[in-house]
Amino acid sequence: MQTTDFEQVNETVYHEALQNGLQVYLVPKQGFSKTYAVFTTRYGSIDSHFRTRSGEEINVPDGIAHFLEHKMFEKKERDVMHEFSKNGASCNAFTSFNRTAYLFSCTDKLDDNLNLLLDYVQDPYFTDASVEKEKGIIGQEITMYEDNPDWKVYMNLLKAMYQKYPINIEIAGTIETISHITKENLYQCYETFYHPANMLLLVVGSFEPEAIMKLIRENQGAKEFPPAPQITRVFPEEPSEPAEAKVEAFLTVGLPKCMIGIKEKENGLTKEALLKRELTTKLVLDIAFGTSSAVYERLYDSELITESFDFDYSSEQDYAYTIIGGDTPDPERLVETIKAEIEQLKQTGIAQEDFERAKRKKIGNFLRSLNSVEFIANQFTSFKFNGNDLFSVVPTLESITREDVEKRLKEHFLAEQMAVSIVRSSSPQE
Incomplete structure (x- = not known):
């Protein structure tokens, strides 16, 4: 485990790259009551066109990264949010243009909550029925954003600025695009972008760095992962000038x-x-x-x-x-x-x-x-x-x-x- 001291701001960062490729960063803040953990993949709404190791180009429906974030909380025989709540933690997740993050905050039971975070994000469970059900839920969310003036003025501005680059596409997609999402799509994107080598884990708050790093090593060491896929994102060439004035x-x-x-x-x-x-x-x-x-x-x-x-x-x-x-x-x-x-x-x-x-x-x-x-x-x-x-x-x-x-x-x-x-x-x- 490496340490880096930032003397001007009186902070120390502990870092370790695990054998499976996961980058772990710990920022201890002694005297603080709350601890945050954020498990993030470098995968967002713009990553809908990519090339596999074999060279095959794949296009998936717009909004799939956000859809996948929603589905990660659903498990066969457990309620992830309820488990966090029982541990006194508040959990959440979000998808942006270029990343998806899963997080929790707690004042107690950090070990239990950290294991829970790592385990549920690394255990995908999708069924045809649950995917179809989620389309209705996310469709309502999309409709809500379409009627939100603050979101509308922002997204319209991105569409005015960007002609081809996919930042001009709604993060949640549209009702039409998500209708094409399948269980197979979700597993394909998960296996491509949710490998530990494409992810970063940050823990910040009150804890002992050596003990937390040991817990993370043991959690990851007990799991088997395939070789990290080579991720090649495919983006259109974006003109320098805006699309519309x-x-x-x-x-x-x-x-x-x-x-x-x-x-x-x-x-x-x-x-x-x-x-x-x-x-x-x-x-x-x-x-x-x-x-x-x-x-x-x-x-x-x-x-x-x-x-x-x-x-x-x-x-x-x-x-x-x-x-x-x-x-x-x-x-x-x-x-x-x-x-x-x-x-x-x-x-x-x-x-x-x-x-x-x-x-x-x-x-x-x-x-x-x-x-x-x-x-x-x-x-x-x-x-x-x-x-x-x-x-x-x-x-x-x-x-x-x-x-x-x-x-x-x-x-x-x-x-x-x-x-x-x-x-x-x-x-x-x-």
């Missing part, structure tokens, strides 16, 4: 919802370069539109935005994008104002004091976040899957200069890379 949808909302997306023009960065780009972009956003910025104050005082106004930058190796927006009485004016403010900032440049303030704020917020085992549990794996360490954020932030931020402002915040998604209550013709 503007998309609109009509649902019942109090105020229109408006999101502006900025599609990353070039991708392919990895490790430290990827992390630095993400943090630099987030600094630009905070300087330009954070609650302490002059722009935010003007927008809020003019009632063009509400407290729902927010921004974020999502960064992965193959795709990345900025989102800015929220509820507004005048989406078109908000879009034009945001664009104008970006161009103005490019002309005037970023003041050193604004840069220093944003950087101090970002570092302070991050350090406070490390007091939350939930934050670490939710963030650690995504950093690792991109070849980075969550605890490297502070030194990376400290290395960023004002010149880095100004360069990022000019290279990413481009009008031709923007797309807009709006959800209103009624169309102009009504």
